[in-house]
Amino acid sequence: MDARRQSSTLLAMILAILWGGSLALFHWRGDISVLDRIEAPLTDLRFLVQGPRIAPDVVVILAIDDETVQQAGSYPLPRSVIARLVEELGRLEPKVVAIDLLFVDPGPPEMNQALAAALAGARGVLAAAGIFDRPIQTVFSYDSSELDRIPIARNLFLPVTPLRQVAAVGAVNVATDPSGVPRHVPLLVRTGDQLLPSFPLRAASIASNQNPVIEPNHIELDGSSIRTDLGYSLPLRFYGPRGSIRTISATELLKGDLKAEAVRGKIVVMGATITGGGDVFPTPFDPVMPGVEVMATAIAHLTTGDGLIRDRRVRLVDVAMAITLPALAVLLLAWQRSTLSFAIIALVALIWIGLTTVAFIYGIWLSATLPLAATVPPAVLFGATRLWLDRRRAEELARESRTLRHFQPPSLTDRLKRDPDFLIQPLRQEAALIFIDLSGFTGLSETLDPNEIREVLREFHELVDQEVVRCHGLVASFMGDGAMIIFGLPEPDPQDACHAVEACVRLCSRTNAWLATLPSSISSKLGFKIGAHYGLIVASRLGGDSHQHITATGDTVNVASRLMEVAAHYHADVALSEDLFDAARDACSVFDTGILDEAFQTSIRGRSGPLQIRLWRSARPEVSRKA
Known part of the structure; x- marks a missing residue:
């Protein structure tokens, strides 16, 4: 390789590294929505390759389903009915009763008092909902802490005063991708100068009888370290289609048919699964996953630690690959400029996707998109440029050869080409x-x-x-x-x-x-x-x-x-x-x-x-x- 070719290769490597580094920087800060759109279907594919998993038995869903609404006679359920459900649950001794329903309208005072009395006899968690300008706060300071990246709620809908005086409150917001699939649950929400824990974090902390300890890039809870993504968000790792987490109809509780063993010592999440209720999300396994099951999934992750790991260390691996692979692709194309080089690069891309799939099965969420997006454009551009230059050089050499043939006999020229x-x-x-x-x-x-x-x-x-x-x-x-x-x-x-x-x-x-x-x-x-x-x-x-x-x-x-x-x-x-x-x-x-x-x-x-x-x-x- 002559000096000119070495210089062009070195320049291409520097540009490829800068390209990969710029993408890696945005990925490190979580500001690259275009790649997230590509990452989403690849993540869903990895879920399908992994297949459904058995959900832990620490969480039970008490479903307000069609049968429950039919028995109660209206929807939303009257607060008196919900008070009865909470009261009956309290007798069965669950660890926590987490109610994924919003009680933001005043309602009849007597019903509020009845529900407050029931909550006072149970370890209850009520839902709050925030309105956000953006799903993730973007901070343009490189030395900012993770607390600065916590989502800021423009408005916060809290339960009415009588209820939030007797029960803990947590935000039920989720962060979805452009296709509407919930990918993260923000474990903390900022409102004014205060931090509001999420609904799953409230339920898990009350169940463990410990307050969570916020540490850099993770949360300590019940002796376990919950590794979080940017802004203390918890990646969701779905167990399967709806019903993967044990679900019991509230009708059984109203009829007195629910056995105590079904909920004793467990976290009970009460929420609506009624057809057309609106609180549903698409997931890789199910196009209409009830929101209450999404919350129950997050609670299970916090309790058992079986969620996805996508923290700073995982993102650092993504960053390293986004910088390394483009440079290696340029070196490969500089060494062997042929279809074989592109085949090797394609093979490396497939291997990386395979490695991310294996890691995903073991609960590590590596980015399949970032290293490929960092590698493919420089490889294609450099490879196409080198092929074009080589073709031009070949044409120049052919012209030179034709010209030299006029100055050397053909037989001698052919011999010199061979030897x-x-x-x-x-x-x-x-x-x-x-x-x-x-x-x-x-x-x-x-x-x-x-x-x-x-x-x-x-x-x-x-x-x-x-x-x-x-x-x-x-x-x-x-x-x-x-x-x-x-x-x-x-x-x-x-x-x-x-x-x-x-x-x-x-x-x-x-x-x-x-x-x-x-x-x-x-x-x-x-x-x-x-x-x-x-x-x-x-x-x-x-x-x-x-x-x-x-x-x-x-x-x-x-x-x-x-x-x-x-x-x-x-x-x-x-x-x-x-x-x-x-x-x-x-x-x-x-x-x-x-x-x-x-x-x-x-x-x-x-x-x-x-x-x-x-x-x-x-x-x-x-x-x-x-x-």
Whole structure:
């Protein structure tokens, strides 16, 4: 990974961590309702995966149901009937009688007195209801305590004075999600400068004969620590559909059929379950859970400690995952940019959902949404950006490759793609070398326009390249009006010498034909000469760090180059060594198209000993022999 890619990855990681950290901060403060909307159905799904649980036997619901209303003759029940129910319950010795009914209207004084007298003989808890501007108070101070996050009631509906003088009072409010499912019960409510305990907390504390002790992030009750969520709210962990908590019709008590064992020593919660009564909530298990059963569920959690745990420590795990997973996703995509990376990220997301489900079964409410919301956008954005950049880079490399192919023979380019270290170490091998050069070009260039010179060279180089490639050779370099051709690179071939001989003849034929197409003012001054030899060469890379080229060196190269002078001296098209002729003897029949001289010895400039050579002239020597 180069420095630029490392920098972009580091920047993406920082941005991903900042994104996850910002979501985590809102989650830590409980101010991220958008994610709560997504979390709600995932929470319901975890409830369904967990399945119904057996409710503890410490709480019993005394239901004011349809049969009770029918027997009483009206709804709401007259306070005299409720007084009778409380009085009868008191004789059966329950721990607490918690009445989930509002007594906010004055009512007949005699009925209030009757109910007050009944409550005085029982350990009673009455319901109050608060009106809130927001379900949770938002505090923009990072050093604020949990007490500052307790919901503030704009209005509070309390029981009438005669009743609240003889019984404890608690708020029956619940915090619901956008779909109406109750998720928390605020254990404390602020009104003015006072704190009002919730209805479930009142009932549980009276049952334990202890006042609750408010500690940071939890409440101590009866020797147990109740771990709470933001603002001392209690997460609800439903036991199942309606009726999961033992429910007894108030009719049984009115008829005298209720046995004392059913309620003795238990917390009895009295409330309405009448059809159409209005006090119902949807839950994961039941679309019409009576409100009294929601209150009974919270009381059971406070009494037995079997509720959901979602406190600061649990939220801290959510925060850690929201910061860690996006960074890991970016690193994964930077390491392996492919569909496999996205598959791994999807697998991690599924594993996290699975872990939250397992934790939920054991009563720990981890956020399934927050880490995913923190991970998916950076992963998709970074992955899409990297794929786009990689595609652009691939297109650039393809363009560069196509461009470089114009500067390197295709066979050599393909070999370097497969083996970038090709010829870093010199290679000794047998090869055939051809040099071709235009005669008279230097003098001609003095009289031609530069554009005309370029056009002549372009046509000449093009025909040389075409014929060499056709004969399986390699143009190692174009040197002005000449070229150096190798047969044996990038891969040696037993037919290299034969290919070289064939190339000599084809080059002569093609060059003669080309010269014939030029204006007479040019063709009359041009000719060509070819020197060819076969022997040992050293193939290697030459050049510096910024530019290298592949070439051949050695005596074979020098001899092939000097043989052009021999061809020009004898007015021949080609001067080839006897070594090349012997190596390509089976292919030398191509020379039958012209005149091939017998072998003879000649001296080579710069070489001490003579060399056995042959001369060949094409069928149109009048053009090719220009000096």
